[in-house]
Amino acid sequence: MNTKTTLRITYREALKHGLREALINDDMVFLMGEDVGRYGGAFAVSKGFLEEFGEDRIMDVPLSESGFVGAGIGAALGGMRPIVEVMTVNFSLLALDQIINNASTLLHMSGGQINVPVVIRMNSGIGNQLAAQHSHSWEPFYAHVPGLKVVSVGTHEDARGMLLTALESPDPVIIFEYTSLLNMESEIPLDSGAMDIDKAKVRREGKDVSIITYGPGVYKALAAAEELNLSGIDAEVVDLRVLNPIDNETILTSVAKTHRVLIVEEAWRSVSISSEIISRIMEHAFFDLDAPVQRLCGVEVPIPYPKHLEDASIPQKEDIVNSILNMVQYD
Amino acid sequence: MENEETNPSPTIDAKLGLALLYQMILIRRFEEKSAELYTKEKIRGFLHLYVGEEAVAVGVMQSLTEDDNILSTYREHGHALARGVDPGSIMAEMYGKREGCSMGRGGSMHLFDVAKKFYGGNAIVGGHLPLAVGMALASKKQGQNNITCCFFGEGAIAEGEFHESMNLAALWKVSVLFLCENNLYGMGTALRFSHSIQELEKKGDAYGVESAAVNGMDVLEMKKAVEKATAYIRSSGKPYFLVCNTYRFRAHSMFDAQLYRNKKEVEVWKERDPISTLRNQLLEKNLISNDDIDLIEEKVKTEVQKAVDFAEAGTFEPIGELTKYVYSS
Ligand SMILES: Cc1ncc(C[n+]2csc(CCOP(=O)(O)OP(=O)(O)O)c2C)c(N)n1
Numbered sequence: 020m021n022t023k024t025t026l027r028i029t030y031r032e033a034l035k036h037g038l039r040e041a042l043i044n045d046d047m048v049f050l051m052g053e054d055v056g057r058y059g060g061a062f063a064v065s066k067g068f069l070e071e072f073g074e075d076r077i078m079d080v081p082l083s084e085s086g087f088v089g090a091g092i093g094a095a096l097g098g099m100r101p102i103v104e105v106m107t108v109n110f111s112l113l114a115l116d117q118i119i120n121n122a123s124t125l126l127h128m129s130g131g132q133i134n135v136p137v138v139i140r141m142n143s144g145i146g147n148q149l150a151a152q153h154s155h156s157w158e159p160f161y162a163h164v165p166g167l168k169v170v171s172v173g174t175h176e177d178a179r180g181m182l183l184t185a186l187e188s189p190d191p192v193i194i195f196e197y198t199s200l201l202n203m204e205s206e207i208p209l210d211s212g213a214m215d216i217d218k219a220k221v222r223r224e225g226k227d228v229s230i231i232t233y234g235p236g237v238y239k240a241l242a243a244a245e246e247l248n249l250s251g252i253d254a255e256v257v258d259l260r261v262l263n264p265i266d267n268e269t270i271l272t273s274v275a276k277t278h279r280v281l282i283v284e285e286a287w288r289s290v291s292i293s294s295e296i297i298s299r300i301m302e303h304a305f306f307d308l309d310a311p312v313q314r315l316c317g318v319e320v321p322i323p324y325p326k327h328l329e330d331a332s333i334p335q336k337e338d339i340v341n342s343i344l345n346m347v348q349y350d
Numbered sequence: 351m352e353n354e355e356t357n358p359s360p361t362i363d364a365k366l367g368l369a370l371l372y373q374m375i376l377i378r379r380f381e382e383k384s385a386e387l388y389t390k391e392k393i394r395g396f397l398h399l400y401v402g403e404e405a406v407a408v409g410v411m412q413s414l415t416e417d418d419n420i421l422s423t424y425r426e427h428g429h430a431l432a433r434g435v436d437p438g439s440i441m442a443e444m445y446g447k448r449e450g451c452s453m454g455r456g457g458s459m460h461l462f463d464v465a466k467k468f469y470g471g472n473a474i475v476g477g478h479l480p481l482a483v484g485m486a487l488a489s490k491k492q493g494q495n496n497i498t499c500c501f502f503g504e505g506a507i508a509e510g511e512f513h514e515s516m517n518l519a520a521l522w523k524v525s526v527l528f529l530c531e532n533n534l535y536g537m538g539t540a541l542r543f544s545h546s547i548q549e550l551e552k553k554g555d556a557y558g559v560e561s562a563a564v565n566g567m568d569v570l571e572m573k574k575a576v577e578k579a580t581a582y583i584r585s586s587g588k589p590y591f592l593v594c595n596t597y598r599f600r601a602h603s604m605f606d607a608q609l610y611r612n613k614k615e616v617e618v619w620k621e622r623d624p625i626s627t628l629r630n631q632l633l634e635k636n637l638i639s640n641d642d643i644d645l646i647e648e649k650v651k652t653e654v655q656k657a658v659d660f661a662e663a664g665t666f667e668p669i670g671e672l673t674k675y676v677y678s679s
Contacts, residue, residue, distance in 0.1 A: 057610040058538025081508035081544035082475050082536055110474065113509070148395035148446075150457050152473045320673045324395055324457035325446030331669045 025206040033178035033207065034064050034196060038102070040212075041186055042072055045100060048186060051078040051091055052104030061106045062142055062201055088114035088139065092122050092191075095137035100186055108143040108157050108195065122191040123166030134189045138182065144235055145285055145333050146199040151321030154329075156286035158234065161193050162262040162295075169263040170216050171195045173237030175205040177260065180214030192216070195262075197235050216261055219269035225255035228343055229273040231296055232283040233259040236334070240283055243339035252347055262292055270296065271304050278309035281342055285333045288316035310346055315339060362570055364637040367628065368646065370412075370569050371638075374404040374625050376650050377428040380437060383654050384427065384444065384458075388604050392661075393444045395457045396473075400428035402599035405624035406531050407432040409572025409594075410499065413580040416467070417496040419489075421482045424459035424473040425531075425598075429501055435463045437653060438660030447664030454667060455675075475536075476502065476509035479528075483515045486524035490587070497583050499527040504593075505536025507553065508544050516557040519589035526589040527579055528559070531566065533598045538610035554591040566594030567622040570631070597622075 028036075041048050050065060050072075056079040059066035069077045080087040084105060091103035105111045111118070118139065126134045145154045162169045168190060172178050178196065185192040222237060223244050230240040237258045244254040257273050259265065274280055280300060282293040293314040300312055315334035322332050381399045388397050400407070407428040414420070414433075422429045430440055435451060443450025444458045452462045460471040469485070472478035482500035489496050506512055507530065519526045532550060534541050541548050554561025560582060564575035572594060579590040597619040601608050632638045 054537045054539055057540075057543070059607070059609050061537070079539050079543055081539070082505045083508045083510065085510055086508075113474075113476075148457065150395060150455070150460055150473070152459075152477075153396070318672060320676050323455040323672070324460070325454050325666060326394065327666060327669060328446075328455070328672055331672055 024209055026209050026211070027204055027206055028175060030175055030178050030197075030200040030203050030205070031062065031064055033175045034182075035066075037179045037182040038065065039068070041102065041182055042068070042076060044183075045186070047098070047100045048102060049076040049078065049099065050102045050104060051080055051087060053080055053082060053106050055079060055104055060104075062198065065104075084110050084113035085117055089117040089121065091139070092117055092135055092137050095135050096125075096133060101137055102182070102186070103137060103139045105139060105141040107153065107198075108141040109153050109155050111139075111141050111157065118161075118167070118191070118193070119164055123164050126190065127166060135191050136189050138185045138188075138192050138194065140182070140194045140196060142198050143195045144197040144199050145317070145322055145329065146235070148324055148326055148329055150324040154322035156284075156317060158195055158262050158284075159286050159291045162292060164263070166190065167263060168192045168216065168261070169195070170261050171233040171259065172197065173232075173234050173258050173260065174222070175207050176211055177214050179207055179211050181216055183213035184216045188216070195234060199235050200238070203238070217266065219257055219259045219261065219266040221255060221269065221273065222258045223254070223256040225253040225277065227253045227277055227347060228279040228281060229255045229257055229277045230281050230283060230339065230343070231257045231259065231270060231273070233262060233292065235285060236283040239334070239336050240339060243336045243343070246336070246340050247343055250344065252343060254343060259292070265295065265299070267299055267303065270299065274300055274304045275307045278307055279346055280308070280312045281339065281346060282312065282314040283334050283339055284314075285317050287319045288314070289319065291316055313342055313346055315342055362631070362635075362637070364632070367632045367637050368642060370408055370573075371625070371628055371632070371643070372646050372650065373408045373432055374569065374628065375646055376437070376653060377404045377407065377431050378625060379650050379654050380431060380440075380657070381427060383658065385600070385604070387444070387658070393458065394446070395459070396424065397444075397458050397604050398425040398602065399598070399600045400425055402619070402623070403531060403533060403566065403596045404428055405569035405572050405628075406566045406594045406596055409569045410529060410576050412573045413576045414497065414499055417494070419467045419469060419482075419485050419496065419498040420501070421469045421478045421485070421498070422471055422501040423475070423478070423503060424471055425503070426461055426471045426501070427458070430461045430463065430468055433466050433468050435461065435466050435468055437657035439463070441657040441661035442664045445661040445664060446666065447661060448667040449660065449664040476506040476511035478502070479506065479511045479515040480518075482526050483519045483522070483524060486519065486526045486589075487522055490522070490524050495525065495584060495587070497525045497527055497580060499529055501529045501531060503536060504530055504532040504534070504541060504550060505539070505544065506530075507550055513557075516553070516559050516589070516591065520558045523588050525583045525587055527576075527583060528589060528591040530591070530593045531596055532593055533596050535598070535602070535611065537602045537606070540610065551591065551593045559589050559591045561591035561593070563593040563595060566596030567624050567627060569624055569628050
């Protein structure tokens with residue numbers, strides 16, 4: 020017998036499968052966003068959906084981020100299960116007031132009377148030479164806000180499954196998806212479905228050093244780990260997945276095992292996710308460390324257009340490899 | 351508010367006709383070359399072409415002086431060229447070379463040339479409208495009576511920033527020319543799916559902003575409408591909202607499969623091509639000959655090639671300078 024147990028699929032298709040399943044599962048679910056319908060989705064994720072599900076469930080909205088994200092929050096208050104797509108994270112800044120002053124506060128401010136079950140998906144990331152206004156990494160920004168659950172889709176499995184779980188959350192969930200991964204292929208289990216949105220995950224077991232990362236850092240870290248393996252270094256890769264609230268346990272377990280940590284993220288260095296992880300390691304695992312925690316982050320500059328400068332602005336696989344080679348010299 | 355149909359056909363002489371034709375053809379050929387260079391991967395990132403809309407940029411620039419400010423969108427090559435930004439520096443910018451008008455850091459969507467008072471290429475829809483109001487406010491406070499001309503698509507009119515800016519400009523009585531290029535689509539969303547009222551010029555009334563609509567496929571009509579708009583602004587110090595009805599012949603960007611419109615519609619609009627419209631008007635009036643047109647094409651070809659050569663010969667900024675210009679010193 021050679022029945023296949025995995026499916027080879029692009030990240031885009033994985034997102035599409037998840038979204039489609041969500042729409043099929045629950046009539047209260049609908050998708051709203053700029054160009055999700057007639058255009059087929061800015062990144063072709065919802066291509067064909069308008070024909071399949073109709074205008075009521077696949078709603079093209081005008082360019083009005085504050086308006087339609089606010090309306091999505093309102094629809095959630097009114098009993099629907101909206102999936103609001105903000106074309107890219109860059110434009111979510113126009114909706115920030117709605118997300119932060121309404122979605123994240125209403126439960127607490129109303130003394131627990133109303134909750135906001137809205138899911139907001141946004142494409143994100145750096146690497147397509149789109150220049151400063153289109154290359155933001157706002158994960159730390161959103162992760163800063165109490166009341167929001169923030170997840171980062173770094174793998175195909177999560178692209179397939181995170182949305183489904185997010186739709187079960189009684190509270191607002193922000194989902195970061197990544198343009199640079201859309202065309203990338205990978206295998207996922209045939210029966211791959213809903214994925215938890217609580218825990219970080221060890222994507223590769225190792226004993227010498229922990230690479231802690233999220234989003235586009237995950238596959239880069241895995242590739243770096245394979246390369247390091249050739250030099251006899253066994254790196255563990257931890258995918259944070261959930262950026263708010265952060266899962267301490269998985270991080271601390273890994274640190275206790277490897278005693279060395281490199282954190283990798285594309286967001287700007289200061290006041291970032293890595294800053295937070297380092298604080299938590301200092302608070303809870305200082306005596307487990309054999310070497311100072313290191314981090315590779317985005318260079319603090321509005322991301323420039325030319326390829327060579329853009330590449331130099333964010334951590335690359337080679338940077339990860341080199342940092343770790345330096346790091347393991349400490350004893 | 352004025353209706354486009356009421357404008358009688360404006361007059362023209364050969365010299366002006368040739369100048370307008372030259373500028374429109376320069377934009378057209380520059381854009382075609384850019385598309386070609388994109389497929390050769392010389393130009394990367396997003397590339398939004400202006401083909402079909404040339405009459406708007408060229409018509410507008412005729413009435414602006416070198417003291418007037420200009421702000422634009424990511425679809426701004428045509429505006430920059432019509433303003434007189436050097437084609438070589440635009441092409442070099444799209445190559446990401448340091449000789450580009452923004453030192454290569456901005457690319458196609460972020461052309462800046464402060465010497466020409468060309469304040470960008472903004473890639474956040476609606477993001478530059480409040481800036482235009484502020485620049486006009488600064489002019490007013492300093493006793494200057496220049497105009498700030500702000501180009502944007504009809505998509506931007508759905509954004510709150512349009513409505514806030516119109517109100518502020520009228521409230522503060524500042525000299526902004528709100529210049530809407532209504533090409534009927536914001537990416538793949540047609541006007542009728544994004545605006546409850548599709549006669550966009552009507553929105554001026556709500557804010558007490560004088561407004562009009564004009565046929566943006568005819569450079570002479572454009573020129574006339576903008577003369578009127580700028581005369582109004584210069585004499586009153588108040589804002590003006592001009593809706594230029596036009597069409598983009600090509601895709602939204604280089605990634606667009608155009609599922610949202612049919613080929614027939616595009617072909618129908620192409621019959622109103624602003625370049626052939628002006629050319630035919632000039633030929634019919636015997637103001638120019640076919641030789642004149644050939645000469646223009648030759649001159650444009652040389653100019654575009656010069657721009658490409660300049661960009662090719664340009665250099666990349668060293669990585670060591672990555673963090674330059676994050677702060678002023
Ligand atoms: C605030 C914001 N939302 C979404 C986008 C993505 N986007 C870029 S261009 C565009 C369409 C804009 O249409 P319009 O204003 O009519 O200008 P046109 O492209 O037709 O010239 C969209 C949705 C953006 N750049 N900024």
